[in-house]
Amino acid sequence: MYSGAIPAAELLRVPVTGVVPGNVNVAPNIRNPLADDENAAQRGMKDFDAFNCSGCHAANGAGGMGPSLSNDSWIYRSSPANIYLTIVQGRSKGMPAFGAMLPDKVIWELVSYIQSIGEKPSGQFGKTTSHEPLSPDIEQVPPERMQTAQPWNFTEPFSKGQRPGNTGG
Numbered sequence: 001m002y003s004g005a006i007p008a009a010e011l012l013r014v015p016v017t018g019v020v021p022g023n024v025n026v027a028p029n030i031r032n033p034l035a036d037d038e039n040a041a042q043r044g045m046k047d048f049d050a051f052n053c054s055g056c057h058a059a060n061g062a063g064g065m066g067p068s069l070s071n072d073s074w075i076y077r078s079s080p081a082n083i084y085l086t087i088v089q090g091r092s093k094g095m096p097a098f099g100a101m102l103p104d105k106v107i108w109e110l111v112s113y114i115q116s117i118g119e120k121p122s123g124q125f126g127k128t129t130s131h132e133p134l135s136p137d138i139e140q141v142p143p144e145r146m147q148t149a150q151p152w153n154f155t156e157p158f159s160k161g162q163r164p165g166n167t168g169g
Helices: 040-050 080-089 104-118
Strands: 138-140 155-157
Touching: 040 104, 080 104
Parallel strands: none
Antiparallel strands: 138 155
């Protein structure tokens, strides 16, 4: 059950970046008020479609004109409070501010859905990539395998979405 809004003063203390003086975690631990609602993500998925979030982020948050939401790469951090603030305040480069238009509960439902599709899957689950444009024939050698000031000079075969060096079937 929805337990109400998070106080604005607490939300204002949520940093957008991870760069803070002294490298100390200062972010308040704001929990999604719908975290215990097992149907919140399902409602959030319907909200995502109803409010045309897929118009920018594509179906299932796969990424389009807007960034992918179904992976573990986040521009403005992945905490429930950061996702909430992104929806409420918007962000530069195209994310509209929906805070004045959507009820607080709906925003938290969207947060529930976005977190559910952004969870890193376990096991051998791969990342979704587009069929077009086709994957390159060669890929830069990953930095964990070679440190160099000219990484673009070091490439290796790349095939059908496999990691570099893993071109076999």
